[in-house]
Amino acid sequence: MTLSLLFSLLALALVRGTPILLASLGGVLSERAGIVNIALEGEMTAGAFAAALISFFTRDPWIGALGGVAVAAAVGFALGFAATRWRVDQIVAGMGINLICTGGAAFGLIFVFNQAGVTPQVPAINQALWPLVLLGILLAAALQWVLSRTPIGLRLRACGENPHAARAAGIDPLAMRLYASTIAGALAGLGGVFLALGELNLYSDGMIAGRGFIALAAVIFGRWTPLGAAGVALIFGLLEALQFALQGNIAWLPSDFLQALPYIAALIALLGASGRYRPPAAEGKPYP
Amino acid sequence: MKHESAKALLIGTLGVAAAMSLAMIASHVSPIVGFNAFFYGAFGGKQEIAETLASTTALLFPALGIAIAFRAGLFNIGAEGQLLVGGLLAGWIGTRIDVPPAPAIAAIFIAGALGGALWGAIAGWLKATRGANEVISTLMLNFIAASLALYLVTGPLRAPDAAGPELSLLPHAYWLPTLLSHTRATIALPIALLAAFALRYVLDRTWYGYRLRAAGEAPEAARRAGISLSRVALWAMAWSGALAGMGGAALVAGELHRFNTQLSPGYGFIAIAVALVGGLEPLAICLAALAFGALESGGLALQAAAAVPKDAIHVIEGVLVFALAARRYLGARGTATR
Numbered sequence: 001m002t003l004s005l006l007f008s009l010l011a012l013a014l015v016r017g018t019p020i021l022l023a024s025l026g027g028v029l030s031e032r033a034g035i036v037n038i039a040l041e042g043e044m045t046a047g048a049f050a051a052a053l054i055s056f057f058t059r060d061p062w063i064g065a066l067g068g069v070a071v072a073a074a075v076g077f078a079l080g081f082a083a084t085r086w087r088v089d090q091i092v093a094g095m096g097i098n099l100i101c102t103g104g105a106a107f108g109l110i111f112v113f114n115q116a117g118v119t120p121q122v123p124a125i126n127q128a129l130w131p132l133v134l135l136g137i138l139l140a141a142a143l144q145w146v147l148s149r150t151p152i153g154l155r156l157r158a159c160g161e162n163p164h165a166a167r168a169a170g171i172d173p174l175a176m177r178l179y180a181s182t183i184a185g186a187l188a189g190l191g192g193v194f195l196a197l198g199e200l201n202l203y204s205d206g207m208i209a210g211r212g213f214i215a216l217a218a219v220i221f222g223r224w225t226p227l228g229a230a231g232v233a234l235i236f237g238l239l240e241a242l243q244f245a246l247q248g249n250i251a252w253l254p255s256d257f258l259q260a261l262p263y264i265a266a267l268i269a270l271l272g273a274s275g276r277y278r279p280p281a282a283e284g285k286p287y288p
Numbered sequence: 289m290k291h292e293s294a295k296a297l298l299i300g301t302l303g304v305a306a307a308m309s310l311a312m313i314a315s316h317v318s319p320i321v322g323f324n325a326f327f328y329g330a331f332g333g334k335q336e337i338a339e340t341l342a343s344t345t346a347l348l349f350p351a352l353g354i355a356i357a358f359r360a361g362l363f364n365i366g367a368e369g370q371l372l373v374g375g376l377l378a379g380w381i382g383t384r385i386d387v388p389p390a391p392a393i394a395a396i397f398i399a400g401a402l403g404g405a406l407w408g409a410i411a412g413w414l415k416a417t418r419g420a421n422e423v424i425s426t427l428m429l430n431f432i433a434a435s436l437a438l439y440l441v442t443g444p445l446r447a448p449d450a451a452g453p454e455l456s457l458l459p460h461a462y463w464l465p466t467l468l469s470h471t472r473a474t475i476a477l478p479i480a481l482l483a484a485f486a487l488r489y490v491l492d493r494t495w496y497g498y499r500l501r502a503a504g505e506a507p508e509a510a511r512r513a514g515i516s517l518s519r520v521a522l523w524a525m526a527w528s529g530a531l532a533g534m535g536g537a538a539l540v541a542g543e544l545h546r547f548n549t550q551l552s553p554g555y556g557f558i559a560i561a562v563a564l565v566g567g568l569e570p571l572a573i574c575l576a577a578l579a580f581g582a583l584e585s586g587g588l589a590l591q592a593a594a595a596v597p598k599d600a601i602h603v604i605e606g607v608l609v610f611a612l613a614a615r616r617y618l619g620a621r622g623t624a625t626r
Binding site: 082098111116213216254257270 | 311425428
């Protein structure tokens with residue numbers, strides 16, 4: 001393999017991995033604060049659809065990008081609000097949010113554009129693709145530092161491990177969880193924006209294609225640390241890129257097998273990485 | 289029915305009605321016209337009722353399977369893949385055997401159950417032996433099942449007579465008998481209801497079901513009482529997959545009459561919502577499946593008659609799930625997903 005081929009492979013891996021990375025950072029943040037985040041898929045969908053919609057009407061992709069992030073943050077806020085004030089079952093609520101967001105985007109396509117499946121082409125921020133890739137990696141490093149080295153990170157982790165002790169130490173676990181869930185929504189939404197306006201210039205149904213769930217897997221594989229999750233997300237990106245690179249080059253290997261490659265790799269990794277992950281102790285448990 | 293559950297149900301129903309009205313108004317349709325189209329589409333005649341029952345059946349099998357796993361404390365989101373593998377094996381067996389209809393249909397259902405059980409058991413085995421998180425493994429197995437099915441129907445198992453990538457048509461004698469003639473409502477529905485009653489009996493009245501529930505509700509106590517958590521994980525996932533796989537077999541033998549990769553438009557995922565709305569109780573799940581089945585077929589009619597996009601129905605299902613998630617707040621007991 002020539003060097004240039006290797007570079008293009010790595011470049012593709014970064015592009016494919018970044019949306020997963022961004023969403024997985026959101027997942028780490030909310031889960032460390034004690035909120036299970038099944039809703040990443042819905043938040044990415046909301047971000048991608050809202051970004052395309054707003055970009056279409058304002059003709060300004062940057063307002064679209066900001067709007068996408070804001071809408072996804074609102075979805076994260078809704079999950080956080082229901083989880084903290086209504087003490088809902090977070091997994092059930094997350095599933096509900098996923099249904100609402102994917103159904104809502106499909107409904108919105110027909111309602112606004114009067115066509116099923118895909119928006120018209122909208123102004124995009126394709127030139128910002130690489131800065132966004134870099135931003136994702138920097139965010140992972142920054143979040144790692146904040147969680148492990150700063151007082152606010154310690155407080156956030158306390159809310160996920162033992163909210164009663166956190167309360168006794170003068171922290172408001174409900175507020176902390178609400179903030180974390182909102183920022184998580186924003187990060188997942190940025191992942192959706194990356195897909196809709198960074199890589200492409202439209203939203204189409206099924207565009208997220210399970211990346212929110214893959215991000216959830218990255219959170220768990222990455223053992224609930226930002227750098228760990230980011231690393232796993234980029235490995236998923238690399239496997240996806242490999243699949244493109246190998247397609248058609250290896251005659252005896254069916255292409256459907258290559259499509260399953262990232263998932264088979266994850267399954268094999270599960271065999272090796274067994275029993276070594278422990279979720280935050282109070283994750284998913286309503287407080288008080 | 290307890291007072292609180294009735295209250296939650298009432299609020300859920302009102303929430304759905306309000307969400308549907310909003311969707312209709314957003315689509316410039318009078319709610320009176322819209323609800324009329326919806327109820328006619330779901331219950332208005334023989335064909336409409338049959339469509340509702342067909343959707344109910346397709347959701348009921350995987351929802352019952354999901355309930356088994358959830359009651360055992362396993363978050364199985366792999367019903368879609370288990371349904372697909374079950375349907376694949378059922379569709380393959382159905383074209384390979386040459387026996388009278390009754391044993392053939394039994395063989396098709398057993399093949400579906402085996403296929404689904406195998407796919408579920410992979411995740412169960414990973415959990416039991418390696419402690420692997422079942423959320424990841426079942427999710428990955430969904431993607432792998434889709435790729436595997438696509439590979440097999442485009443390659444080795446592709447029917448020579450088929451127009452597209454699909455298996456051969458089942459012999460006409462093996463098509464499931466219909467409950468209402470010339471409709472998609474088949475005897476798969478009573479089979480699913482039978483499975484629900486059997487599941488309720490096993491979960492509530494047998495030592496086997498007790499162990500499963502104990503492992504789900506208080507794993508540490510169960511372990512100390514001598515219950516093997518890994519065996520429960522393996523078998524709960526296998527049974528969970530078996531029911532989802534039977535759903536695949538029912539779709540193959542009852543609706544498509546062959547296997548192809550378009551077998552399920554996400555039944556395995558909607559079924560998670562059905563199981564949760566049914567509070568993981570088999571008989572309540574039957575009612576939840578009927579409600580969701582009516583939403584699916586009524587939604588299609590709404591789209592045809594009143595130009596309200598069918599996807600609005602998924603929003604409404606989401607609202608229903610969200611409302612029921614909040615029922616602890618509304619005063620009833622929460623669902624036991626952990």
